[in-house]
Amino acid sequence: MIIAVGSLKGSPGATTLTLALADRWPVGGGEPLVVEADPAGGDLGARFGLLTASRGLVTLAAAGRRGGAARPVEDHIHELPGGLQVIAAPAGAEQASQVLGELDGGGWSLLWSAARGQGRPLLVDCGRLDARSSGRPVLDAADVLLLVVRARDDELSHLAARIPVVQSWELPAWYVVVVAQPDRSADYRVGDISRVLGSRVLGPVPYDAAAAGVLAGRRHTRVGIGRTKLGRTAASLADYLAASVSTDVPAEPWTPALPTGAAASAGRVALPRTRAR
């Protein structure tokens, strides 16, 4: 299974969610592998002190170009404290975009083979999905896209404007994952978005600075994030994805309905209809 995770604007927590899902992936669902495919440059190297030049996307791209003599995907993996396996991107937008382009030479195929052949869930952090994004090969291969947005009016207006573009990518499945804001209740705006996008909306992912700090390498803990709010939400989201995507059960039917009346006049964002798949 290939899960693409991306954002539209800002830094809503795509990298954090990618790591949290991999960390909480259901036992027996295969060994998850996180791929940092952010054209704006990787964060995992700096956050966890990884040498991304000797292992990671850079070496994977080189291996892909060598074709048959390629080192297996395992040779490009770093293990984070706690055991999470990641293929990290170099820092810097120029370096990262270049190496993402070079993966077309065979690196992507190595990853897709690991996902399909070895049954490894691949969680690919695509960073911001804008018009110039180099994430196209990931979107073409993905079984599901998770679009991470914060429950804020500015980010939701970008979501509203980009829904037709997201639809044009023709993914087998896509969901909007709403991340809560520190100054708001966890389900702030989630009801509004759900009224339009129905079962495409997952979350809310709670605002949990302590658990997010662990996943960003700022905090250290012996017990991990399993018992945290963020960890528990990620676990149920991972269970849902592992079950619904792997068994090809379509998302539940939903009825789109634009917010009207009080909600609309309160200046709330009206999301356009999405197409049932």
Ligand SMILES: Nc1ncnc2c1ncn2[C@@H]1O[C@H](COP(=O)(O)OP(=O)(O)OP(=O)(O)O)[C@@H](O)[C@H]1O
């Ligand atoms: N659920 C959360 N609760 C609290 N803090 C969070 C949460 N998710 C992310 N953060 C924090 O917000 C910051 C940005 O998170 P992250 O790097 O995951 O965002 P991103 O969407 O990947 O950003 P970018 O597009 O810059 O790569 C980090 O400091 C992270 O620890």
Ligand SMILES: [Mg+2]
């Ligand atoms: Mg990121």
